[in-house]
Amino acid sequence: MSKSVLIVNRKAPYGSSAPREALDVALTCGVFEQPVSLLFLGDAVFQLLKAQQPDAIGQKNLASNLSALPMYDIDQLFVCAESLANNGLDPDDLILPVTLLEKDSVAPLFANHDVVLTF
Amino acid sequence: MIFSIVIQSAPYSRQAAESALRFAQALLDAGHSIHRVFFYADGVQCGNNLASPPQDEINLPQHWQQLASEHQLDLVVCIAAAVKRGVLDQNEAGRYEKSGHNLADGFELSGLGQLAEATLVSDRVITFGG
Numbered sequence: 001m002s003k004s005v006l007i008v009n010r011k012a013p014y015g016s017s018a019p020r021e022a023l024d025v026a027l028t029c030g031v032f033e034q035p036v037s038l039l040f041l042g043d044a045v046f047q048l049l050k051a052q053q054p055d056a057i058g059q060k061n062l063a064s065n066l067s068a069l070p071m072y073d074i075d076q077l078f079v080c081a082e083s084l085a086n087n088g089l090d091p092d093d094l095i096l097p098v099t100l101l102e103k104d105s106v107a108p109l110f111a112n113h114d115v116v117l118t119f
Numbered sequence: 120m121i122f123s124i125v126i127q128s129a130p131y132s133r134q135a136a137e138s139a140l141r142f143a144q145a146l147l148d149a150g151h152s153i154h155r156v157f158f159y160a161d162g163v164q165c166g167n168n169l170a171s172p173p174q175d176e177i178n179l180p181q182h183w184q185q186l187a188s189e190h191q192l193d194l195v196v197c198i199a200a201a202v203k204r205g206v207l208d209q210n211e212a213g214r215y216e217k218s219g220h221n222l223a224d225g226f227e228l229s230g231l232g233q234l235a236e237a238t239l240v241s242d243r244v245i246t247f248g249g
Contacts, residue, residue: 003239008249018249021127021160021200028231029238115238117125118249 003114004035009044010118013062014054019047022119023065030072037076038069039101039109045083048094067095078109122146123155123237126162128248130179131172135248136165140182142245147190155193155237156183158226162248163201166194168223184225198228 007026011018022038029036040048052063069075081100084090091098101109110116124143128135143153158165165179172178187194201222202211208228212220222228238244 001239005238010249017160018127024199024231025159025234029235032232032235032239034235034238115244117238117244118246119127 002034004037004112005029005115005117006110006113007036007038008116008118009038009040009047010042012043013047013049013052014057014059018119019044019062020060020065022117023062025117025119026069026074027072030074035076036074037078037109037113038074039078039080039106040083040098041080041106042083043087045079045087045089045094048077048079048096048098049089050093050095063095069096080106120151120242121154121240122151123157123241123244124153125157125159125234125244125246126165126248127160127246129161129164130170131176132161133248136162136179137177139247140179140186142247143186143192147186153190153192154241155195155233156187157234157237158194158196158201159234160197160200160248161204163196163204163206166196166201166223166226167206167221169221180223180226184223187225194226195229195233196222196226197234198230201228 007022009022013019026036054061077098078101079098081102124139126136126139130136168180207220208222209220
């Protein structure tokens with residue numbers, strides 16, 4: 001039995017432990033051979049920014065960990081288009097290819113997954 | 120229905136951990152079953168038996184212990200999240216050469232695989248403090 005898992009990211013990369021904990025859950029579910037998708041909403045779009053330099057604040061680079069997701073067969077990455085635009089970002093600013101979602105496509109994404117975990 | 124509950128926030132700072140307890144009680148009262156309660160991130164503090172709230176405030180670890188013993192609940196605390204936040208069982212205290220251990224009875228340290236497994240066997244997984 002397998003269940004699809006949607007990991008919903010809502011927080012900026014280094015203000016809390018949530019992004020790293022979300023990533024650990026994504027990788028664990030991947031190991032359990034569950035289909036995993038990630039959605040980035042609100043400030044979480046900053047998690048995907050290129051050229052992060054967190055060593056200046058003693059943190060590990062989240063973007064380089066996220067960029068390893070395709071190696072774990074996790075390549076369903078969704079980004080809220082409005083969140084990206086509101087933060088003045090563009091898909092070219094992101095480390096991985098993503099699917100942009102308009103606001104009214106977010107609810108169907110939730111509905112299409114068996115399990116939704118929010119971080 | 121079979122539920123699992125994920126708790127990500129610490130007691131006393133936010134309402135979420137207490138809401139999770141009330142939700143669990145409501146599920147059981149309604150005849151549902153709880154496959155597992157998984158304590159993650161700051162939620163690991165729910166299993167800290169050194170928490171000593173004033174007498175007129177809720178003692179969350181104690182309430183979980185009581186509910187767990189009444190209903191044979193599986194209370195799993197994420198080991199990686201717990202150890203780095205100073206919630207250790209006897210085994211981990213030995214491993215890290217600490218002078219004491221503080222994981223409350225009725226709670227168990229284990230890995231994230233327990234969360235993945237819970238998503239597989241539960242009809243619903245509800246997150247508090249996410």
